[in-house]
Amino acid sequence: MLKMEKVTKSFGKVQALDGVDLHVQPGEIYGFIGPNGAGKTTAIRVLMGFIRPDSGHCTIFGRNVWKEAVQIHQRVAYVPGDVNLWPNLTGGEVIDLFLRLQSQKDVKARDYWMERFDLDPTKKCRTYSKGNRQKVALVAAFAQEADLYILDEPTSGLDPLMEKVFQEGLRERKKEGKSVLLSSHILSEVEKLCDRVSIIRRGKIIETGSMKELRHLTHMDVHVRTLQPLPDQFGSAYITDLREEEGEIRLRIDSAQIGRLMEEITPYGIESLQCMPPTLETLFMRHYQEEG
Ligand SMILES: Nc1ncnc2c1ncn2[C@@H]1O[C@H](COP(=O)(O)OP(=O)(O)OP(=O)(O)O)[C@@H](O)[C@H]1O
Numbered sequence: 001m002l003k004m005e006k007v008t009k010s011f012g013k014v015q016a017l018d019g020v021d022l023h024v025q026p027g028e029i030y031g032f033i034g035p036n037g038a039g040k041t042t043a044i045r046v047l048m049g050f051i052r053p054d055s056g057h058c059t060i061f062g063r064n065v066w067k068e069a070v071q072i073h074q075r076v077a078y079v080p081g082d083v084n085l086w087p088n089l090t091g092g093e094v095i096d097l098f099l100r101l102q103s104q105k106d107v108k109a110r111d112y113w114m115e116r117f118d119l120d121p122t123k124k125c126r127t128y129s130k131g132n133r134q135k136v137a138l139v140a141a142f143a144q145e146a147d148l149y150i151l152d153e154p155t156s157g158l159d160p161l162m163e164k165v166f167q168e169g170l171r172e173r174k175k176e177g178k179s180v181l182l183s184s185h186i187l188s189e190v191e192k193l194c195d196r197v198s199i200i201r202r203g204k205i206i207e208t209g210s211m212k213e214l215r216h217l218t219h220m221d222v223h224v225r226t227l228q229p230l231p232d233q234f235g236s237a238y239i240t241d242l243r244e245e246e247g248e249i250r251l252r253i254d255s256a257q258i259g260r261l262m263e264e265i266t267p268y269g270i271e272s273l274q275c276m277p278p279t280l281e282t283l284f285m286r287h288y289q290e291e292g
């Protein structure tokens with residue numbers, strides 16, 4: 001669906017992209033995360049054919065993103081990071097303009113999404129709040145019949161209720177077999193929605209995989225209560241960080257050791273047990289802490 005290979009781009013001395021690879025498969029929601037200035041927007045602008053990379057190769061639907069942008073954009077819905085709209089048009093006019101550019105005449109989807117996002121389309125764009133500007137862009141994107149949705153931090157200004165509408169919208173698209181590239185800072189959102197994730201830092205992809213694969217690389221936190229107390233040296237070979245807190249044992253293990261832990265702990269009579277895989281946030285933080 002989307003392929004980015006060994007793409008580099010620098011702005012003067014700043015190397016914004018340094019050999020970036022991204023592959024989005026059909027029907028997949030792909031998360032693109034990284035700190036401020038990591039290169040997410042630059043990568044997306046290259047994919048949209050707005051800027052030309054210094055080197056590397058990008059295709060969408062098998063077509064060259066730079067040379068065949070017009071054809072590609074007919075089947076791509078895009079929401080930019082900073083939504084700037086024509087100040088003197090109303091939200092409704094802007095949405096209609098976008099849909100006309102896509103030669104789309106069906107207004108049912110437009111009205112449906114306007115209602116779901118609770119958007120007043122009669123106001124002039126200059127009077128909209130940041131969240132409402134974002135809603136205009138999202139309604140235009142969701143109302144569009146596209147095969148690929150490229151969304152650059154589309155929910156940074158939305159309230160939790162609207163965030164939920166957005167997530168439902170994305171899941172509906174996925175059910176229809178559409179593909180999504182979603183850049184986001186909201187890790188819980190990425191965790192909930194995305195099939196695969198790439199983490200970018202300083203223009204380089206430092207980790208790619210499904211949530212399951214990424215989690216596998218790390219630890220798991222376990223909270224357990226046992227009927228009989230555990231012996232002093234319990235699991236010292238593979239448990240890190242064992243402590244007693246709030247009447248329960250809290251410990252951390254390598255994810256691969258969970259079977260061994262269960263076997264060894266069962267004879268002590270498990271009263272309650274909670275296993276918590278790392279959240280995307282802990283995975284993310286780990287990368288930043290490693291950097292020191
Ligand atoms: N037009 C430009 N001219 C000069 N430098 C630029 C330009 N666009 C981006 N950069 C630089 O490239 C780097 C990557 O920026 P980019 O906007 O892609 O980051 P980002 O990951 O989208 O960050 P954020 O999460 O804050 O949106 C930054 O160092 C930025 O300052």
Ligand SMILES: [Mg+2]
Nearest residue numbers: 040041042081
């Ligand atoms: Mg950005």
